[in-house]
Amino acid sequence: MKSGYRTTEFWVTLGIQLVGFMALLGWFTPDQANALTEAVVQMGGIAAMLLTAFGYNKGRSEVKSNEVYNRPEVKQ
Secondary structure, eight states: OOOGGGSHHHHHHHHHHHHHHHHHTTSSOHHHHHHHHHHHHHHHHHHHHHHHHHHHHHHHHHHHHHHHHHSOOOOO
16 A cells, blocks of 8 residues: 555545645635645645556556566477
């Protein structure tokens, strides 16, 4: 299992909390904070999609390279 800070959920939650904290300090209006929260959630979804695709491609590449290098020589 991944450490907490290495998960998408951690970063999305942190981003949302930061937007809320900045809104509390008056840096953003409530409408701006809602828009930023939606953007953070969407970016988290995009990041999860890209990381999943990257992880899958990396894993498949490793499996295929192991199959190529570990197969016995065909003797005729």
